[in-house]
Amino acid sequence: MQSSEISPQFESGFSVRTVIGAVFVAFVMMPGTIYLGLIAGAGLGPAAQWVTIILFTEIARRSFTVLKRQEVYILYYMAAALAMTGGPFGALIWNQYLVQSPQAVGFGIADQFPKWAVPSRLSEAILGRDLFHPEWFVPVLLIACLWTIGRATTLTMGYTLFRVTADVEKLSFPMAPIAAEGATALAETTAKKETWRWNVFSVGAAIGLVFGSVYVGIPGLTGVLFTKPLKIIPIPFVDLTQAVQRILPAALAGISIDVGALIFGMVLPYPMVAGLFVAAMASAFLLNPILQHYGLLPHWNYGMALVPSKIVTDLDFWMSVGIGASLCVAFLGVYKILQTIVGRRNGKQGAQLAPPPGRGDIRLRWCVLVYIVASLLYVALCRGLLKQDSFPWLMMLVYAVVLTPVISYISARMIGLTGSPVAFPFLREGSIILSGYKGVDIWFAPLPLADHGVSAQMFRELTLTRTKFSSLVKIELVMLPLALLCSFLFWAFFWNIEAIPSATYPFTEKMWPLNATYQCLFMTATGGEQNWLQEAIKWPYVAGGMVAGFGLLGLTSLLGLPSLFFYGMIGGLGAIPNIAIPMFIGAVLGRRVFARRYGAETWRRYTPVLAAGYACGVGLAGMLSVAFAMVVKTVSSLPF
Numbered sequence: 001m002q003s004s005e006i007s008p009q010f011e012s013g014f015s016v017r018t019v020i021g022a023v024f025v026a027f028v029m030m031p032g033t034i035y036l037g038l039i040a041g042a043g044l045g046p047a048a049q050w051v052t053i054i055l056f057t058e059i060a061r062r063s064f065t066v067l068k069r070q071e072v073y074i075l076y077y078m079a080a081a082l083a084m085t086g087g088p089f090g091a092l093i094w095n096q097y098l099v100q101s102p103q104a105v106g107f108g109i110a111d112q113f114p115k116w117a118v119p120s121r122l123s124e125a126i127l128g129r130d131l132f133h134p135e136w137f138v139p140v141l142l143i144a145c146l147w148t149i150g151r152a153t154t155l156t157m158g159y160t161l162f163r164v165t166a167d168v169e170k171l172s173f174p175m176a177p178i179a180a181e182g183a184t185a186l187a188e189t190t191a192k193k194e195t196w197r198w199n200v201f202s203v204g205a206a207i208g209l210v211f212g213s214v215y216v217g218i219p220g221l222t223g224v225l226f227t228k229p230l231k232i233i234p235i236p237f238v239d240l241t242q243a244v245q246r247i248l249p250a251a252l253a254g255i256s257i258d259v260g261a262l263i264f265g266m267v268l269p270y271p272m273v274a275g276l277f278v279a280a281m282a283s284a285f286l287l288n289p290i291l292q293h294y295g296l297l298p299h300w301n302y303g304m305a306l307v308p309s310k311i312v313t314d315l316d317f318w319m320s321v322g323i324g325a326s327l328c329v330a331f332l333g334v335y336k337i338l339q340t341i342v343g344r345r346n347g348k349q350g351a352q353l354a355p356p357p358g359r360g361d362i363r364l365r366w367c368v369l370v371y372i373v374a375s376l377l378y379v380a381l382c383r384g385l386l387k388q389d390s391f392p393w394l395m396m397l398v399y400a401v402v403l404t405p406v407i408s409y410i411s412a413r414m415i416g417l418t419g420s421p422v423a424f425p426f427l428r429e430g431s432i433i434l435s436g437y438k439g440v441d442i443w444f445a446p447l448p449l450a451d452h453g454v455s456a457q458m459f460r461e462l463t464l465t466r467t468k469f470s471s472l473v474k475i476e477l478v479m480l481p482l483a484l485l486c487s488f489l490f491w492a493f494f495w496n497i498e499a500i501p502s503a504t505y506p507f508t509e510k511m512w513p514l515n516a517t518y519q520c521l522f523m524t525a526t527g528g529e530q531n532w533l534q535e536a537i538k539w540p541y542v543a544g545g546m547v548a549g550f551g552l553l554g555l556t557s558l559l560g561l562p563s564l565f566f567y568g569m570i571g572g573l574g575a576i577p578n579i580a581i582p583m584f585i586g587a588v589l590g591r592r593v594f595a596r597r598y599g600a601e602t603w604r605r606y607t608p609v610l611a612a613g614y615a616c617g618v619g620l621a622g623m624l625s626v627a628f629a630m631v632v633k634t635v636s637s638l639p640f
Contacts, residue, residue, distance in 0.1 A: 010358045013070030013471040017056065019478055021075045025052055025082045026482040031490045034086040038494065038505035052079040054616065070467040073180070077458065078475050087487020088147040089131075092118070092139055093500055095444070096126055097512060103520040109440050116142060116385055117444035129499065131492035142381075144484050146446050151476060153374040156367035158455025159469070161412040163364065166460055167355065171416030173460040174268055177608035178615075180464035200606050201613035204263070208617020211259045217621045221628060233257050237578040241306040250292035250313060252284040254306045254578040261579050263614050265586025266594070267607045271561065272418045275568025277584035280577040283318070291317055310576055311518075318574030320538045323427070324545020325570050330410045332553070360468035375400040378448035385445055392435040392442075400448040403427070411453025416460075417567045421453055433525045440523050545573075 029052065053075050060067045095118035104110035110121055116138050119125040125133035131140075165171045214232050222230040240253040265273050291297050291313075299312040314322075355361040379396050411421040428449055432442055462469055494500065501508030549570060556566040572580060595603040 204613025212618035212621030265583030279572030320541030328549025
């Protein structure tokens with residue numbers, strides 16, 4: 001890259017313009033992502049980020065003002081934090097459904113829900129769909145406190161993990177350049193320095209706009225006009241499980257027709273995508289039928305669709321194996337860290353571990369202090385909310401001291417290597433049951449168990465855009481009250497105009513009852529019913545998964561394959577191949593066609609910008625359908 005394109009100096013991205021952007025996202029984008037999540041099961045995603053950036057860059061161009069790349073990235077980060085999740089109060093809307101759901105009533109636990117989590121199912125606060133009712137005061141206050149603590153913990157833990165994985169281990173974080181290059185491309189337009197980035201970004205945006213109009217736009221528009229939305233492309237995947245199970249019993253047969261997965265397959269390292277594809281296909285179509293043949297999948301039955309098949313195969317086998325394989329990754333990560341530190345002390349890797357000057361780094365001791373204080377607050381809240389006679393002190397200690405740091409590090413390391421975090425299925429549920437605690441209230445308690453690994457990539461993106469880390473702290477202070485206020489107001493609005501779930505919100509009507517069934521089953525495990533999840537954690541399988549992980553590492557080394565192929569295989573064990581298939585197709589096209597056409601180095605620089613543009617195009621299509629739907633629903637709810 002030319003020196004004029006990237007300044008070596010770190011600059012602040014916090015300004016009046018980013019504050020205005022935060023207000024815009026909170027009041028305009030957040031309701032869109034909430035509504036789209038209710039009707040389609042997915043929020044605006046990157047739409048909120050790229051639409052916000054495009055709007056502000058266009059305003060800047062017409063005002064003869066230049067937006068710095070650092071400001072563009074802070075807008076990107078802020079839009080993701082505020083709009084992609086719909087804020088913290090969506091949990092209250094889920095709880096109001098759960099407490100009055102047929103599943104909770106049928107299992108006999110509906111009247112055991114704690115009042116600090118949700119009012120009684122017969123309360124006027126529930127029946128009147130009124131989030132402003134006084135009975136919601138304690139749950140709202142608790143959510144606000146937990147959100148504040150969580151943001152501080154995520155920020156400081158993410159920085160600590162970044163120092164370990166990026167500064168010490170020198171991991172590449174292959175997905176980080178998407179945000180960095182996209183921000184650079186749009187910043188260049190305000191300075192009238194449109195380079196190859198803007199051209200590639202525009203191509204990606206055009207592809208995303210066309211595909212998004214079909215994939216997201218048509219279902220969103222028709223869902224408002226008709227009783228059932230029209231879906232040209234199946235969302236989220238084509239389920240072929242029942243069609244092949246006579247030949248391949250227990251196979252997970254599904255494919256996602258998603259251009260986004262194909263493009264992101266071009267961005268990720270080819271060996272990682274290949275390993276993911278091989279492991280996912282082998283698990284789904286080879287190992288699962290073999291396991292079923294030998295009776296190792298006893299809960300699977302003919303006629304099951306893909307999602308139920310995935311759940312039972314996880315419970316019977318893959319959950320335990322996945323835990324063991326993840327532990328293998330953790331041990332390898334600790335070994336690499338120790339090896340790096342020893343090498344530095346011996347002078348083999350040169351410089352000290354001090355951060356670059358001017359980056360605005362946070363002192364590590366303050367990060368550790370914030371984590372300790374947050375963990376103590378979580379434990380204190382749990383102590384005050386749960387039963388005193390059977391309080392699980394040991395579980396709380398293990399969560400705070402062992403599981404959260406280990407899980408976060410494993411996840412951050414996998415993101416640094418492959419671009420994707422590693423999942424720990426049913427870890428929270430299994431540990432709660434194994435703790436021996438009796439009562440439904442623990443399922444709503446603020447347990448000190450979390451995965452902060454995803455936030456490590458954010459600091460890598462700050463580094464690539466040369467943005468001072470202190471900018472992040474400032475914008476977080478601005479976003480916190482906005483997120484709490486707007487999330488509460490908009491969730492209250494959507495719940496008030498129509499029951500959630502209902503036919504008005506198709507995704508919730510279809511999926512929430514299924515999710516409620518599983519959550520209520522978990523709750524009964526601590527309420528005296530059959531503790532079936534405890535049986536799902538099979539320690540011999542955990543040990544076998546760890547051995548298999550080291551075996552795969554030895555095999556890839558023996559065959560001379562890249563280490564990323566091994567990490568891809570770990571991520572693909574037991575996974576549904578629906579996303580792995582288009583990702584592998586994209587990786588092959590990128591490697592065999594486009595890299596040869598444009599040159600490997602040039603194509604490597606193109607792909608993150610192409611992916612950013614695609615996300616922007618899909619976002620624009622989604623925003624148009626959401627805006628139309630919100631206007632129609634608001635007008636139809638008026639009394640005249």
